[in-house]
Amino acid sequence: MRAKVEADLASQSLAENINGADMLMKALKEEKVEILFGYPGGAVLPIYDALYKAPIKHVLARHEQGAIHAAEGYARVSGRPGVVIATSGPGATNLVTGIADAMMDSLPLVIFTGQVASNVIGTDAFQEADVVGITMPITKHNYQVRDLADLPRIVKEAFHIASTGRPGPVLVDIPKDLTVQIASPAEEQEMDLPGYQPNLHPNPLQIKKLIEAVKHSQRPVILAGAGILHARASEELKEFAEHYDLPVVHTLLGLGGFPADHPLFLGMAGMHGCYTSNMALHECDLLINIGARFDDRLTGNLATFAPNAKVVHIDVDPAEIGKNVETHIPIVSDAKHALVKILEHEESKCYFEEWHSRLKANKQEYPFWYNRAEEIISPQRLIEQVYELTNGEAVVTTDVGQHQMWAAQYYSFKNPNNWVTSGGLGTMGFGFPAAIGAQLADRDRKVVAFVGDGGFQMTLQELVLLKELDLPVKVVILNNGTLGMVRQWQETFYEERYSQSVFSLQPDFVKLADSYGIKGYQVKTQEEVESVLREALTSDEPALIDCWVNPKENVYPMVAPGKGLHEMIGVKP
Numbered sequence: 001m002r003a004k005v006e007a008d009l010a011s012q013s014l015a016e017n018i019n020g021a022d023m024l025m026k027a028l029k030e031e032k033v034e035i036l037f038g039y040p041g042g043a044v045l046p047i048y049d050a051l052y053k054a055p056i057k058h059v060l061a062r063h064e065q066g067a068i069h070a071a072e073g074y075a076r077v078s079g080r081p082g083v084v085i086a087t088s089g090p091g092a093t094n095l096v097t098g099i100a101d102a103m104m105d106s107l108p109l110v111i112f113t114g115q116v117a118s119n120v121i122g123t124d125a126f127q128e129a130d131v132v133g134i135t136m137p138i139t140k141h142n143y144q145v146r147d148l149a150d151l152p153r154i155v156k157e158a159f160h161i162a163s164t165g166r167p168g169p170v171l172v173d174i175p176k177d178l179t180v181q182i183a184s185p186a187e188e189q190e191m192d193l194p195g196y197q198p199n200l201h202p203n204p205l206q207i208k209k210l211i212e213a214v215k216h217s218q219r220p221v222i223l224a225g226a227g228i229l230h231a232r233a234s235e236e237l238k239e240f241a242e243h244y245d246l247p248v249v250h251t252l253l254g255l256g257g258f259p260a261d262h263p264l265f266l267g268m269a270g271m272h273g274c275y276t277s278n279m280a281l282h283e284c285d286l287l288i289n290i291g292a293r294f295d296d297r298l299t300g301n302l303a304t305f306a307p308n309a310k311v312v313h314i315d316v317d318p319a320e321i322g323k324n325v326e327t328h329i330p331i332v333s334d335a336k337h338a339l340v341k342i343l344e345h346e347e348s349k350c351y352f353e354e355w356h357s358r359l360k361a362n363k364q365e366y367p368f369w370y371n372r373a374e375e376i377i378s379p380q381r382l383i384e385q386v387y388e389l390t391n392g393e394a395v396v397t398t399d400v401g402q403h404q405m406w407a408a409q410y411y412s413f414k415n416p417n418n419w420v421t422s423g424g425l426g427t428m429g430f431g432f433p434a435a436i437g438a439q440l441a442d443r444d445r446k447v448v449a450f451v452g453d454g455g456f457q458m459t460l461q462e463l464v465l466l467k468e469l470d471l472p473v474k475v476v477i478l479n480n481g482t483l484g485m486v487r488q489w490q491e492t493f494y495e496e497r498y499s500q501s502v503f504s505l506q507p508d509f510v511k512l513a514d515s516y517g518i519k520g521y522q523v524k525t526q527e528e529v530e531s532v533l534r535e536a537l538t539s540d541e542p543a544l545i546d547c548w549v550n551p552k553e554n555v556y557p558m559v560a561p562g563k564g565l566h567e568m569i570g571v572k573p
Contacts, residue, residue, distance in 0.1 A: 020148050020179040021050035024112070027155035028056060033083050035059060035074065035440060037067040041087025042127065043114025046179035059440065059469065062461040064091055066433040068098025069459065072107050073437030076420045077395060077445075079232070081108040081162045082437065088114045088176075089127030093134065097427060099169050100138040104424025105253060106230060108167035110158045115144065117177040131173050140168030141196075148178050153189040160191060165198025166317040167230055198316060202333035207341045209329045210288065210312050214244050215347070217286035217310075219355045222248045223269070226423075227291015227315060227335045228257035234416040236339035237290065238262070243343070244350045247359055249277040251292045253423040256413035260392075266359060270298040271559045272405040275366035276359055278565035281306055283358075288312045291335045294324040295424065304564030314338045368409050369573050370553070377526050379403065379478050379549040383410040385530060386448060386476065389537050394446040395420065395438045399431035399455030402484035405555045407450045429458030432475060436462060439471045446474070446537070453479040453506060463516040466542035474536055475544045477509060480551040488554045493561075513544040524548045 018026070024047060028036075036058045040048045051058055061067035064086045071082025086092050092113040102109045116125040132144050141161050143154050151174075158170040214220055228237050234257050241248050241264050248258045249269045258265055267274035269281055281287065287309040292298065294313075299305040302324060312329040313321045321330045331338055370380040383406050386394070396411055397420040398404040404421055413419050420438055422430040435449035456477055466473055478484075486501040513520030519541060521532045529547070536543040556570025 017182045017184055019046065019050070020151060020174070020181050020183070021046040023148070023151055023183070023185065024155065024174070024179070025050045025054040025056070026185065027152045028083070029054070031155065031159045036083050036085055037061060037071045037074070037437070038085035039064050039067055039087070039091060041091045041114065043088035043116060043176045044085060044091075044112075044179075046176065047085065047112070047114070047174075059436075059465065061433070062464060063459065064094035065097055065429060066459050066462040068095045068109070068111070069101070069427070069430050069433035070437035070440070070462070071109055072098060072102055072105075072430070073397060073420050073434030074441045075102075075107045075109060075437075076434070077417055077438045078441035079417070081110050081159055083110050083112075085112045086114070087127070088116055088131070089129045091127075092131045092173075093129055096134060096138070097425070099135055099171065101422055101425040101427045101430065102169040103138045103140065105422065106167045106226060107169070108162040109169040110162050111169060111171045113171060113173050114179075115173045115175045118146070118175045119177070121175065131171065135171050138169070139171050142171040142173070144173040145175065145178055148181050148183045151178070152185075153191065156189070157191050157193060161193070161196060165196075165200075199318070199332045200316065200334040200337050202314070202331045202338045202341050204341065206329055206331045207338070207345070210331065211342065211345055211347055213286055213310055213312060213329060214246070214288075214350060218352065219284045220244075220246050220286040220288065220352065221266075221280045221284040222246050223251065223281065223287060223289045223292055224248055224254045224257050225251045225290065225292025226253035226257075228254060229416050231291065231316075231335035231337075232416075233336035233339055234258065236336055236343065240339050240342055243347075245352055245356075246288070246350075247280060247356065249280055251298055252408055252421070254292060255408060255419045256416045259414045260412035261414055266363070268408055269565070271300070272409065272555050272557065274368060274409070275557060275568060275571050276362040278559070278568060279362055280359060282564070282566040284309045286310050286312070288314070290314045290338070291316075293317075293320045299324065299565070300559045300567075301562055301564045304566065366571050369556070371573070373526065373550060375525055375527075377523065377529060377547055377549045379480075379553055380406050380410050381526070382476070382478065382529060382547055382549065383407055383450065385533055386537070387411045389533055390446055390448065394418065394448045395435075395442070397421065397431045397435040397438055397447065397449045399451045400426040400428050400485075401452050401455065402480075402488065402553075402555050403450050403452050403478040406478075428452075428455035430455070432456060433459050433462045435473045435475070436465050436469075436471060439473050440469070447472075448474045448476060448537075450476050450478060452484060453477055453481065453503070453509075454483045457507070460512065463513065463518060463544075467517045471542060472540055473542050475542075477544070477546045478549050479506070479509070479546055480549050480553070481506060482551055485555070491554070509544060509546040518542050518544055520544045520546065522546045522548075
């Protein structure tokens with residue numbers, strides 16, 4: 001009898017103990033993770049074995065770069081952290097581009113990488129890489145788990161750090177031996193992050209200074225960045241702009257944070273921004289930056305940027321304030337909290353009629369322009385047609401280059417979180433897998449990926465996921481047979497020496513789509529465009545549309561490197 005009791009106790013004890021891989025699944029479930037993007041390998045096999053019986057959906061990308069860009073698209077549209085898993089060595093290093101991309105564009109990711117067993121770390125074991133060392137400069141924080149008891153706490157901290165303050169990627173490196181080690185599930189541990197206390201609430205005195213500055217200005221302008229979108233502060237921004245009669249300029253990544261059809265919206269600023277926006281930044285006497293980091297593609301030559309402006313900078317990341325542009329009224333705060341505090345002040349409405357009259361005249365005299373060809377497909381008109389057929393409601397993703405700038409210029413974003421692009425790092429191959437993640441974040445939305453023929457070939461293997469996961473993503477290839485932006489720079493700055501920017505051989509993209517069981521279209525003339533787009537965009541199935549656009553078309557206007565925003569070229573035909 002005693003032996004049976006002891007056996008029952010032993011059995012109960014074993015049932016209560018779990019291995020590290022199961023402990024990880026339990027921690028992910030507690031964080032309400034619904035989707036993992038990843039690719040298996042030796043160091044993470046125990047984790048994938050635990051995933052086999054876990055209630056978490058896994059998306060098997062065909063390359064780790066595809067997995068992490070999909071996670072970025074998911075995070076951008078859903079607002080929740082994208083979760084990625086990869087094996088040790090090459091699996092982890094294949095994630096590096098996506099990690100750096102998410103870091104620069106402030107996207108919340110939690111990345112789990114397998115690692116060789118603890119006892120061989122540092123011996124150059126098979127598929128070993130110092131992932132912590134490699135990713136330290138490109139993560140918000142990273143961990144290597146050394147004690148299984150710490151794993152639940154680390155996972156909890158990783159999600160907290162990734163999604164609070166200025167969002168960003170957090171990496172957790174897990175040695176393989178810990179994933180098979182048996183331990184009792186730890187009691188819930190409190191997070192202890194004394195060095196991480198992001199300030200979300202503004203200083204009331206600084207808010208008062210901002211309001212006084214608005215009242216005493218004559219030419220104010222708001223510069224709205226992606227911080228508006230991360231903070232879910234679009235409504236507050238609109239109310240602020242309307243109450244104080246403030247024109248709004250967007251950064252590339254901020255598009256959609258303020259309605260493009262609103263009379264106070266001027267457009268996108270920067271290297272390929274519109275004349276009105278760039279001149280507003282150059283001529284303003286008060287510049288209110290909310291959630292933008294004053295990067296070089298926005299400011300142009302810093303010596304001539306906003307030369308007469310008092311600068312207000314609202315940013316949740318104090319490191320960005322004063323980093324590039326001298327700031328007169330610094331406000332460390334989440335954008336939404338800052339705007340809420342501004343709106344609590346019962347100030348009378350402001351009016352800047354003379355300033356608006358000047359801006360309106362600029363809008364009328366210097367709109368975006370392009371050559372409307374009779375036969376050959378105009379890339380700008382193509383994007384306008386997609387906008388019209390989707391009523392401006394689609395989620396749009398892009399790679400990087402000419403098509404990215406045309407999409408930013410000609411697809412007018414009326415709603416937040418409809419624009420998914422790689423800004424700071426400028427990652428080719430980003431757009432298509434990001435569209436997959438965006439569609440998984442919201443299956444009811446129409447998702448359109450504008451890609452170039454160069455960037456698309458970097459991650460096109462992910463086409464299989466459209467069929468495998470039944471995702472109705474529409475892939476629109478702006479095929480000009482070149483690396484378009486490289487070719488444009490070579491034409492403009494290198495006396496038309498087109499060194500390695502023109503493709504001598506291209507795949508048949510329609511046959512490629514067909515090989516993955518996806519409907520493909522090839523469009524070569526402007527006359528064909530509308531009927532093909534209408535059929536593809538109204539279908540409930542995935543589609544690939546290969547559009548042969550004008551290979552000589554350039555993106556204008558443009559601020560050349562080293563020039564100021566007021567020195568644009570190509571402002572008029």
